Amino acid sequence: MPSAVPSSRGSSPVLRLCRFAAMGTVAALILVAGVWASWGTAQYVMLTKGRERGTVEVGRCGAQTCSGPYAPSSRGSQPRAEVVLEKSVAVEEGGTYPVVLEPDGERAVRSGPAGILYAWVPLGGALLLASVVVAGGLLRTRAAWVLASSGAVLLTAAFLAI
Structure with a gap:
């Protein structure tokens, strides 16, 4: 006899798609904000x-x-x-x-290497933040590790150069 209570073993495909779209949008906005914040200074240092x-x-x-x-x-x-x-x-x-x-x-x-790296520090922070959203919201751990590693390398290089 079938049960009257629906099974909750998995979420519906529509909910998964909505979660994927929402978290993808959040991650993209974080990265765009990081580039936007960095470009305000980086344009002067890189395009001399x-x-x-x-x-x-x-x-x-x-x-x-x-x-x-x-x-x-x-x-x-x-x-x-x-x-x-x-x-x-x-x-x-x-x-x-x-x-x-x-x-x-x-x-x-x-200017110089230290100035270029320092200008891109906001992007490094955005990469770290977006990696958390990608890992937790999108369940893409490899992509999250790539983002986190890139952000950590950028921030470390800026710290060492300055």
């Missing part, structure tokens, strides 16, 4: 053709930024009495750092 390049000797640091005189190293760039550089753990007073100036000419972004 036609941009002003030089060095900044940090004279003083505040809570969020450091500043100092700018010495140009690229053709057409003019020296400036003061440019602003984002304060990070690797920027200290008295240090000289290679930079690329943003188009307004007042803000500088670290």
